Amino acid sequence: MTRFTKRTLLTALAALPAVTLLPAAARAEIEVNVNRGDVQPLPIAIPAFGGGQTGGDISAVIAANLQRSGLFRPLDPASFVERDLNAAVQPNFPSWKQINAQALVNGQVGVVAGRLQVDFRLWDVFAEQQLLGLQFAASPENWRRIAHKISDSVYQRLTGEKGYFDTRVVFVAESGGRGSKIKRLAIMDQDGANPSYLTDGSGTIMTPRFSSNSQEITYMELRPEGSKIYILNLETTRRETIGDFKGMVFAPRFSPDGGRVAFSVERGGNSDIFVMDLKSRSTARLTSDPSIDTSPSFSPDGTKIVFNSDRSGSPQLYVMGADGSNPKRLSFAAGRYTTPVWSPTGEFIAFTKQTGSEFHIGVMRPDGTDERVLTSSYLDEGPTWAPNGRVLMFSREGAGGGSKLWTVDVTGRVLQPVPYPGAGSDPAWSPLLN
Amino acid sequence: MVTPRNSGSVVRLGLIVAASLSVAACAHKPKPAFPTQTPAEAPVQRPPERPTQAPGAGPVSTAALPGSERDFVINIGDRVYFDYDKYSVRDDAAPLLDAQASWLKRYPAVQVRIEGNCDERGTQEYNLALGARRANAVREYLVAHGVEAARVTTVSYGKEKPIDPGAGEAAEAHNRNGHTAILSGARMQ
Numbered sequence: 001m002t003r004f005t006k007r008t009l010l011t012a013l014a015a016l017p018a019v020t021l022l023p024a025a026a027r028a029e030i031e032v033n034v035n036r037g038d039v040q041p042l043p044i045a046i047p048a049f050g051g052g053q054t055g056g057d058i059s060a061v062i063a064a065n066l067q068r069s070g071l072f073r074p075l076d077p078a079s080f081v082e083r084d085l086n087a088a089v090q091p092n093f094p095s096w097k098q099i100n101a102q103a104l105v106n107g108q109v110g111v112v113a114g115r116l117q118v119d120f121r122l123w124d125v126f127a128e129q130q131l132l133g134l135q136f137a138a139s140p141e142n143w144r145r146i147a148h149k150i151s152d153s154v155y156q157r158l159t160g161e162k163g164y165f166d167t168r169v170v171f172v173a174e175s176g177g178r179g180s181k182i183k184r185l186a187i188m189d190q191d192g193a194n195p196s197y198l199t200d201g202s203g204t205i206m207t208p209r210f211s212s213n214s215q216e217i218t219y220m221e222l223r224p225e226g227s228k229i230y231i232l233n234l235e236t237t238r239r240e241t242i243g244d245f246k247g248m249v250f251a252p253r254f255s256p257d258g259g260r261v262a263f264s265v266e267r268g269g270n271s272d273i274f275v276m277d278l279k280s281r282s283t284a285r286l287t288s289d290p291s292i293d294t295s296p297s298f299s300p301d302g303t304k305i306v307f308n309s310d311r312s313g314s315p316q317l318y319v320m321g322a323d324g325s326n327p328k329r330l331s332f333a334a335g336r337y338t339t340p341v342w343s344p345t346g347e348f349i350a351f352t353k354q355t356g357s358e359f360h361i362g363v364m365r366p367d368g369t370d371e372r373v374l375t376s377s378y379l380d381e382g383p384t385w386a387p388n389g390r391v392l393m394f395s396r397e398g399a400g401g402g403s404k405l406w407t408v409d410v411t412g413r414v415l416q417p418v419p420y421p422g423a424g425s426d427p428a429w430s431p432l433l434n
Numbered sequence: 435m436v437t438p439r440n441s442g443s444v445v446r447l448g449l450i451v452a453a454s455l456s457v458a459a460c461a462h463k464p465k466p467a468f469p470t471q472t473p474a475e476a477p478v479q480r481p482p483e484r485p486t487q488a489p490g491a492g493p494v495s496t497a498a499l500p501g502s503e504r505d506f507v508i509n510i511g512d513r514v515y516f517d518y519d520k521y522s523v524r525d526d527a528a529p530l531l532d533a534q535a536s537w538l539k540r541y542p543a544v545q546v547r548i549e550g551n552c553d554e555r556g557t558q559e560y561n562l563a564l565g566a567r568r569a570n571a572v573r574e575y576l577v578a579h580g581v582e583a584a585r586v587t588t589v590s591y592g593k594e595k596p597i598d599p600g601a602g603e604a605a606e607a608h609n610r611n612g613h614t615a616i617l618s619g620a621r622m623q
Contacts (some may be wrong), residue, residue: 129615178599225588248566248590251559269570271563292563315560338557352557399601
């Protein structure tokens with residue numbers, strides 16, 4: 001049994017790109033199977049935290065988060081030898097080695113002055129050493145956020161990368177049949193918990209996007225007479241339109257600093273990309289091409305915009321300066337490319353790709369090289385990045401079926417539905433919450 | 435999203451579609467029997483089929499009052515179809531748009547909105563742009579054939595408002611369309 005360290009898991013992560021060199025057909029077989037390939041998820045024991053029901057609930061949320069990342073394998077609590085751990089004392093390591101747990105997370109929940117207080121520790125079982133000991137406090141109804149913060153701490157300590165569990169997803173909740181769909185703006189935790197509606201369903205909501213401070217959402221509403229782009233403040237619930245335009249306005253997205261919104265404006269059938277400074281409300285035109293120009297997405301440093309254009313005759317990805325300068329085509333492989341989204345780390349651009357009768361989610365480097373197709377189905381669309389740039393959420397729709405939210409990691413190895421029971425589309429992932 | 439005024443015409447069109455498909459099947463015509471626009475005289479040939487559909491369901495009406503929305507939908511046709519990822523008006527759609535233009539010139543109080551629609555084999559934002567092109571193509575055709583520009587507005591519904599909820603090529607062909615919706619000024623039936 002190799003002793004696990006941060007280094008070994010990092011090595012495993014570094015080995016992931018090799019998996020992605022498999023041809024698409026081979027990759028399709030391994031979806032959902034997180035144990036295939038040369039990465040073994042790390043066996044981790046997460047016994048119920050002390051402190052009653054809430055302790056058990058918190059442990060369960062942590063285990064589910066880590067399991068869904070594909071990098072960890074939470075062990076069955078029925079196999080645990082040591083029971084009733086006390087977070088204040090060192091665990092009995094041999095009893096955890098016996099079940100091959102490489103890491104152990106235990107903790108204790110208490111209520112102090114009406115606030116939930118959770119102490120937890122992360123142990124390296126084979127090194128017999130404490131890796132983390134932290135305490136989180138919050139009001140009792142926020143117990144899930146504590147569980148997410150602990151998940152992020154464990155993930156970061158063991159992978160060396162920031163987590164993405166204490167985040168929310170804004171999306172479009174769908175109801176009704178095709179042709180008479182009701183599409184409402186909705187928000188939930190990244191694991192599908194705590195969903196709530198933000199609009200009443202009277203207009204068709206599309207393409208919500210988070211601002212970098214997680215407090216504002218920009219989205220488009222389609223009504224019989226036309227479309228509008230709104231900015232909604234989650235805290236104040238105040239919403240305002242960015243203005244009245246002649247023609248369709250759509251595809252809004254914030255700049256990384258939240259000060260600008262890039263979007264498409266259609267005039268006389270032709271769509272071009274504009275950017276509005278939200279303070280001064282001044283608008284600048286970034287493209288002037290008789291082609292479709294839409295789906296702008298800023299680079300994390302704000303200096304560039306990747307977008308979708310059919311100026312070559314079919315929809316492809318292009319990158320230009322944030323002022324509209326030097327547009328350059330990025331996508332050259334066979335297929336139709338749409339919905340480019342720059343990763344928060346700047347490492348990749350994710351996109352939707354259509355080949356023949358299939359749709360795919362894929363990633364490429366910002367210079368257009370190293371393209372990798374991660375998914376294939378009847379209709380996969382609209383990727384959004386987890387804030388650490390390792391996981392993508394997107395919409396998947398079957399022929400004649402409703403749309404569901406799915407996630408896939410950047411290697412294409414871990415593909416699974418989001419545990420939100422309803423129909424949904426157009427997800428947008430928030431940054432890590434504070 | 436479709437206004438009550440329009441939803442009625444969608445239902446009517448659905449019946450006509452079903453009728454023309456079954457006719458095509460009987461005749462063993464090579465597909466696609468739909469939505470290829472039938473030749474110039476065809477639009478006025480359609481209406482007799484309709485009253486025979488679903489007898490007893492819904493009002494059995496007399497002939498449409500000239501200048502009414504019903505007259506426009508049944509006797510002229512309110513929808514033209516497009517090829518995949520294309521927005522140019524097809525040759526086989528021109529006769530129907532010619533008839534729309536003539537009708538609109540005959541009833542100058544009528545205001546219309548051209549709604550561009552797409553099939554689901556594209557992503558949302560791209561399809562909003564494509565639907566806008568289609569709506570504009572229909573508008574330009576009507577204006578070029580004498581309809582006052584101020585009477586014709588456009589909107590794109592992208593792939594949000596499919597008239598055919600099915601999947602497959604036939605449904606996609608239905609859903610790639612430009613719908614001429616009467617907003618006001620038509621005679622009441």
